Amino acid sequence: MKTRFLFLLLTLISFIPSYGQLVVKGKITDAETGDPIPFASVLLQGTSTGISTDFEGNYLLESNNRADSLEVTYIGYNSITKAIGPGNEHTINFQLRPSDYEMEAFVFEAGENPAFDIIRKAVDKRKSFDKRKLDAYQTKNYTKIEIDIDHVSEAFTKRKAVKKVTAVLDSIKQLTNDEGEKILPVFFSETLSSFYFRNNPELKKEVVEKSKVTGVGITDGATVSQITGAAFQEYNFYRNWISILEKEFVSPIADGWRGFYDYDLLDSTKIGNDSVYVLQVYPLRTQDLAFTGTIWINKNTYALKQVDLTIPKEANLNFIERIKIQQELTPTDPGALIPSKTRVQVKIGQITPKTAGLLAKFYTSVDSIETGNPKPTSFFNQAVVLQPDFDQEGEDFWNKNRRDPLSEEELAVLQMVDTLKKIPVIRFYSESLKFLASGYLPIGKLDLGPWPGFFNYNNVEGIRIGAGLRTNLKFSDKWKIEGYAAYGLLDKRLKYSGAITKIVDRERWTTVKISTQKEIDQVGLEMESLEGNSIFLAASRFGTFRKPFISTNYKLDIKRELFKGFTLTGGIKSNHFDPLFNFYYLDEGASELKSTFKTTEGKIGLRYGRDETFIINDNDRISLGPAKWPIFAINYSRGFQWLRGEYNYSRLKVSISQKLNMGMLGISRYEASAGKVYGDVPYPVLENHLGNETLFYTSAAFNTMDFNEFTSDQYFSFRYRHFFEGFLLNKIPLVRKLKWRAVANANLLFGSVSEANLSRVPVMDPDGFPLQTFGSLDPATPFLELGYGVENIFKFFRVDFFHRMTYLDDPSVKPFAVKVSAQIIF
Structure with missing residues (x-):
């Protein structure tokens, strides 16, 4: 019952x-x-x-x-x-789904906008919460990066090579969005690292403990793993300006917030145990490099709690459809805030309707935050360090140790990338792109290249054919061997170069290199001084050579990083100068004319970049540039007669360069250098200032100066370049739609040549024919050129207009020059 x-x-x-x-x-x-x-x-x-x-x-x-x-x-x-x-x-x-959201203007009829008082108090407290105020801190970080091809247009998918790939795409349904648009993942990485920071001096270091990289065209993850950690995904909104894609964006809580932003107080809510204000952020001018979105500010402390900010599509950026940054901040015991989670999304649109776009996603999670106990400065010698077994763990390890499990979409991404990189046509295109970018084609333990040297044509050599080889990391991580040979069909001369480098220490980068070379060079256009200006160098190797000579040299070079940013270089060089143009000089103590000479130089140099970042690529170390501090360099060389040289002389050069953030006015760069040659030497040993008679613009040259026009044995030069970004042209309605950007240049040169060195230059050769020599500057009158121009024309091209302001007496001088260049900028 x-x-x-x-x-x-x-x-x-x-x-x-x-x-x-x-x-x-x-x-x-x-x-x-x-x-x-x-x-x-x-x-x-x-x-x-x-x-x-x-x-x-x-x-x-x-x-x-x-x-x-x-x-x-x-x-x-x-x-x-x-x-x-x-x-x-x-x-x-x-x-x-994203809406076609447009910013609206808010009008407050009486009194001050209530959001302003909140922002004002948050700005007043900036220094209290900025993590840079900490003496030191360290964190454990998990970072993942995904790069996809999206906006896959119909015209793009119909390409013969792409059809083989899209057939694979159809087999994985997770890689389409709700509209059925295909997403083609090409890269995925995960990194576990320890990040260290110390103040006074401000130094950073990341130790990559474990890394897993898979991507189309990625054959060696060592280089990629150095730039996929948390150190390169740092966004600190307590700075006035935040660097993204080499652009400077103003923070919503910057000191000058009233000049860039408007705000709306949306709500008051609670996040965890904290009561917060919810504020909407709007740029005053949509073309400014500023953010739109939402920020959450603690009611009691006025500290940032969360941010969700987007760079509007209207901002003057190339290719970029959207940059979105989401961040969650955690207070430390001393009070400063450290981002505990950061997500960044960069969406790059189609360059042309027949191409595809890119979508890059970055995610960083931080825990185990420790403050205080700064590491010694010597600990920071290398900005990024890979542990010896950083890439040895399998999927079981990552399943147990990644802080956030991968979503179904991310698991599908991994499957797709692994599939794509095995498709022959994908491998062919990815290897071809790497070959074009690096100049070298890997073949086992050797690299073939560089490809710009395979074929040249000029008036001295006629058709020139060449090829070179170098060893790579598969051969050795301690030795690098390289060689190159070329032959001119007209001059029938063999040119060559060879070098052996011993990498003594990869942590405090230390190398010893011996090399030899026999090559055609040009006075004032020496290949050694044009390293890093590959387009200009390539252009100068074609056509008509100016003052060419055969240079046969033997060198010993030693390099050592003594401590963070401070590098010592030294070495010795023996060179034989054999002119291929009508060149003579008066020998010291004699009246006879000579055309060839030998020099032997010992040299020593110091270079200091306080916050310069380097990564190691294979067996080379590459600079990613400084963040804000200048780079100083001083070099001294001494010529010796007793080491089979013909002259005793000394050469001293000092230089400084820096990038300056000028806020809403844009970005400036300057390089200043001064030098002096002590002793009486032939003028090819002096400073032959670099002119530019080509159509191409280069910041390394004086663009209205002819080749070999001026020579000095003491000089001072100053080069200034300014990039206005959108500051000026954004205010012109029709031009604003084109997204052109104004640029400006100013190049100044003081110089002179001593009477002793001038007296060594004859005006006639032994047969009585006039000699082509050089011009010298009046010490009281500098060479000055001013330039202006427009970049971002059709998103790629730049045109500069230069006016020569002094030394206009020579009728052959062109007082006005137009230079063009191509660049990929955002």
Whole structure:
């Protein structure tokens, strides 16, 4: 009887509607990219019950109120409402689509905008929360990067080579968005690292403990692993200016916020235990390098809690459709804030309608934050260090140690990238692109190249054919052997070069190199001085040579980084100068004319870049440039007669260069150098200032000066370049749509030649024919040229117009010059 009664009671209860606590959970993602949307609002319709998603886009809403639908809203996206079925527990996921959101102007009829007082207090507290105020801190970081090809147009997919790839795409449905657009992943990396920072001096270091890199065209992950860690994904909104893609964007809480932003106080809410203001951020001018989006500021401390900011499409950027930065900040014990999670998305549009776009995603998670106990400065000698076994772990390790599990989409990305890089046509194109970019083609333990030297044509050599080889990391990480040979069909001379480099220490970069070379050079256009100006150098190797000579030299070079940023170089060089033009000089103490000479130089140099960052690529070390501090260099060389040289002389050169952020005015770069040659020597040993008679612009030359026009034995030069970004041309309505950007140049040169060196230059050769010599500068009158121009023409081209302001007496001088160049800039 009791059993029957209990059964009846349970049956009746099952027909009574349940009014227990409602629990709804799920995830909010971007419908186009699959990325989570943090900080979105989730609301039970018809109630005041709501919650915000966490940084991973997840939400968990618990309520005693009932509702029949759930609404998700977020600024910049279309809102979505979904029905809630019967029962108490539900899982409802949402995919939001970006809206055509346009910024509106807010008008406050009386009193000050209430958001201004909040921002003003947040700016006043900036120094208290800036992590740079800490003496030191260190963190454990997990970083993942994904790069996809998207906007795969119909014309692009119809290409013969691409059809073989799209057939593979169709087999993995997870790699399409809701509109059915294909996404082609080409790169995915994960990195576990330790990041170290110390102040006074400000130094940084990242130790990559484990890294996993897979990508189309990636054969060696060592170089890539140095730039995929957290050190290169740092965005500190407590700086006035934030560097992204080599552009400087103003922070919403910068000192000069009133000149760049407007704000709207949207709401007051709670995140965890913190009550926060929710503010919408708007650039005053849409073309400025500024952000739009939402920031959350703590009500009590006025510290940033979260940011979700986007660089508008209207900003003067090339190819970029969107840059989005989402960040969550965590306070340390001393009070400064460190980003605990950061997500960055960069969307690059199609260059032409028949090409595809790119989507790059960066994610960094930080934990195990420790403050204080700064490491010694010697610890920071190398900015990025790879542990010996950094790439040895398999999938089991990553499944156990990655802090955030990979989503279904990310697992599909890994599968696709592994599949793509095995397709022959993909391998062919990726290897071809690397060959064009680096100049070398890997063949086992050797690299063939450089390809610009395979074929040249000029008036001295006629058709010139050459080829070279060098060893790579597969051969040795301690030795580098390289050689090159070329032959001119007209002059019938063999040219060659060879070198052996011993890498003594890869941590404090230390190398010893011996080399020899027999090559055609040009006075004032020596190949050694044009390293790093590959286009200009290549252009100067074609056509007509100016003052060519055969240079046969033997060199010993030693390099050692003594401590962070401070490099010592030294060596010795023996050179034989054999002119191929009508050249003579008066020998010292004699009246006879000579045309060839030998020099032997010992040299020593010091270079200091306080915050310059280097990475190691194969067996070379590459500079990524400094962040803000100048680079100083001083070089001294001494010529010796007793080491089979013909002259005793000394050469001293000092230089300084720097990049300057000028805020809304743009970016400036300057290089200043001064030098002096002590002793009486033939003029090819003096400073032969670099002119430019080519059509191509180069910052290394004086662009209205002829080749070999001026020579000095003491000089001072100053070069100044300014990039206005969109500051000037953005204000012209029609030009603004073209996204052209103004540039300016000023190049100044003081110089002179001593009477002793002038007296060595004859005006006639032994047969009585006049000699081509050089011009000298008046010490009281500098050479000055001023330039202006426009870059970003059709997104690639730049045109500069130069006016020569002094030394206009020579009728052969061209006082005005137009130079062109091509560049890929954002």
